[in-house]
Amino acid sequence: MTDEFAPTRFSHVKAGENGWRSDxxxxxxxxxxxxxxxxxxxxxxxxxxxxxxxxxxxxGWHRHEAHFQIVIMTKGWARFMYGDQDTLVSAGDCVHQRPGIVHYLYDYSPDMEYLEIVSPADFKTVEMPAPAEVPPFTPWS
Structure with a gap:
């Protein structure tokens, strides 16, 4: 193993550990x-x-200062704008958000859940001007 990998450690977080947080x-x-x-x-x-x-x-329209970001939708769905492209991401879908892509998550189902992986961990989010109009969201009943 090279030194480049030395600082990483094994990790196993079980389903009941590290509960949901709102912060x-x-x-x-x-x-x-x-x-x-x-x-x-x-x-x-x-x-x-x-x-x-x-x-x-x-x-809101924003971009992330990150080298790598993926979203894997595990439940429900979400609608994103990537530039001027309206994109429906459903359970089972994987999206690679290239570095710096301007986007807006504007609608999602009540059961929406996704796995997000980003590098580095302390990535920054930068508000951006709107490159396109955003469609209306679907109110929950």
Whole structure:
């Protein structure tokens, strides 16, 4: 093993550990840390994200200062704008959000849950001007 991998540690977070928290990036989502940021000393974060409140305004247009980001939808669905492209992401779908892509998560189902993996763990989010109009969200009944 080379020194480049030496700072990472084995990690195993069981289903009942690291409960859902509301103090993540968005207050309308809940986050469950999966221990990867600590195990990789901040090289990668891996967490589950799920809907906590009905969509009202979404995330707003933004980009992340990250080298790598994927979203794997595990339950429900979410609608994103990637630039001017409206994208429905459903359970089982995987999206690689290339570095710097301007996007907006604006609608999601009540059971929406996704796995997000980002590098580095302490990535920054930067608000951006709107490159396109965002369709209306679907109110929960």
């Amino acid at each position: 993540g990036l968005r207050d309308f989502f809940l986050y469950r840390d999966l221990g990867v940021a600590e195990a990789t000393e901040g090289k990668v974060i891996c967490h589950l994200v799920k809907a906590n409140m009905a969509p009202e305004k979404g995330t």
